[in-house]
Amino acid sequence: MSLKKVTMPLSHQESGSSSLDVAVGSSRSVKQLLTITQPDDWHLHLRDNDGLAAVAPHRFSVFKRAIIMPNLKPPVTTVAAAVSYRERILKVLPSDSDFEPLMTLYLTDATTKDEIQRARKSGLVKAVKLYPAGATTNSQAGVTDLFGKCMPVLEEMVKQGLPLLVHGEVADSSVDIFDRERVFIETVLEPLVRKLPQLRVVMEHITTKDAVDFISSVPEGTVAATVTPQHLLLNRNAIFQGGLQPHNYCLPVLKRELHRQALVAAVTSGSPRYFLGTDSAPHERLTKEAPCGCAGIFSAPIALPLYAQAFEEVGSLDKLEAFASFNGPDFYQLPRNSSTITLVKGAWSVPHQYGFGSGSVVPMWAGQNINWSLK
Numbered sequence: 001m002s003l004k005k006v007t008m009p010l011s012h013q014e015s016g017s018s019s020l021d022v023a024v025g026s027s028r029s030v031k032q033l034l035t036i037t038q039p040d041d042w043h044l045h046l047r048d049n050d051g052l053a054a055v056a057p058h059r060f061s062v063f064k065r066a067i068i069m070p071n072l073k074p075p076v077t078t079v080a081a082a083v084s085y086r087e088r089i090l091k092v093l094p095s096d097s098d099f100e101p102l103m104t105l106y107l108t109d110a111t112t113k114d115e116i117q118r119a120r121k122s123g124l125v126k127a128v129k130l131y132p133a134g135a136t137t138n139s140q141a142g143v144t145d146l147f148g149k150c151m152p153v154l155e156e157m158v159k160q161g162l163p164l165l166v167h168g169e170v171a172d173s174s175v176d177i178f179d180r181e182r183v184f185i186e187t188v189l190e191p192l193v194r195k196l197p198q199l200r201v202v203m204e205h206i207t208t209k210d211a212v213d214f215i216s217s218v219p220e221g222t223v224a225a226t227v228t229p230q231h232l233l234l235n236r237n238a239i240f241q242g243g244l245q246p247h248n249y250c251l252p253v254l255k256r257e258l259h260r261q262a263l264v265a266a267v268t269s270g271s272p273r274y275f276l277g278t279d280s281a282p283h284e285r286l287t288k289e290a291p292c293g294c295a296g297i298f299s300a301p302i303a304l305p306l307y308a309q310a311f312e313e314v315g316s317l318d319k320l321e322a323f324a325s326f327n328g329p330d331f332y333q334l335p336r337n338s339s340t341i342t343l344v345k346g347a348w349s350v351p352h353q354y355g356f357g358s359g360s361v362v363p364m365w366a367g368q369n370i371n372w373s374l375k
């Protein structure tokens with residue numbers, strides 16, 4: 001088949017390689033192709049053991065690098081544990097894969113300054129993750145005394161130039177679940193940024209206009225945020241659409257439409273403060289379809305098409321490349337990727353499930369049509 005290509009530059013960024021191509025095949029079908037610098041995933045759960053073996057292959061062809069979350073059982077609290085987890089990840093990669101796992105440490109009240117120094121020296125650990133104890137999946141060992149016991153460690157992170165990644169919700173059961181991000185910003189993040197203005201912070205998986213307002217109020221390069229596909233495409237109605245939908249339940253929980261719109265406006269604004277972090281968090285189907293179902297949405301196999309759909313819905317495909325491929329490495333002070341990937345426009349139906357150990361995992365958007373796929 002011969003392809004005739006008409007290339008239209010999508011953005012005016014000098015360093016941008018993003019282009020929208022129209023490929024006309026001999027079958028006279030017209031296809032839109034979107035080529036961008038290969039993206040990275042700045043928030044990913046790869047799990048361990050059987051789960052790792054099952055979900056890992058979904059990542060490695062699309063994303064060049066990923067920040068690997070440390071909320072295993074037991075959590076990854078030491079550099080030694082992070083190094084051995086990294087080796088287990090590398091073992092399940094196909095031999096020709098050049099995927100690079102970027103490791104993180106799970107902050108606890110007992111984390112030491114020495115561990116932070118070792119983390120920096122290792123070159124393999126790129127950040128430290130704060131889970132307020134009880135806020136989300138496997139956060140029981142998380143922090144209970146951030147402004148007390150953890151303060152010397154946070155100061156050491158400033159010295160070592162390691163960013164703090166936060167699950168930005170208070171775990172206080174007296175706070176309404178839809179307000180927990182806003183209250184975290186008011187009671188933890190604002191005071192933290194005031195105390196340690198040089199600490200670089202990533203608010204992970206933001207869900208509210210409050211988070212966007214806070215991030216735009218601080219100097220560039222201090223607080224950034226990852227945004228998931230579910231928080232760009234779904235509002236809280238999706239949890240209750242036609243009955244309880246456990247596969248649309250994640251933490252922080254989906255919010256009102258006004259918050260979704262604020263997130264879409266933020267990621268398509270061209271601001272470098274927002275970058276791609278899927279928070280793809282697989283749980284075996286029966287642990288979600290249960291009387292007390294787990295929080296976490298599995299988006300790995302379809303994440304990039306979902307982001308493309310979200311950007312396209314508001315006519316901002318030209319902003320996808322910076323969000324997916326530039327802003328993350330720039331914040332982490334890592335080089336941008338030099339490889340590219342191509343998305344093809346055309347509807348296809350997302351599978352109802354994927355294998356997961358001896359069971360299965362249901363992806364986001366299961367059974368629904370999506371407009372983009374990977375070439």
Ligand SMILES: NC(=O)N[C@@H](CC(=O)O)C(=O)O
Pocket residue numbers: 045071136137167249250251252279281282295296297
């Ligand atoms: N996002 C989720 O709902 N779940 C994540 C944990 C997290 O990122 O908070 C998980 O590990 O399952």
Ligand SMILES: [Zn+2]
Pocket residue numbers: 136167204205251252
């Ligand atoms: Zn989280």
Ligand SMILES: [Zn+2]
Pocket residue numbers: 043044045069279280281
């Ligand atoms: Zn997560």
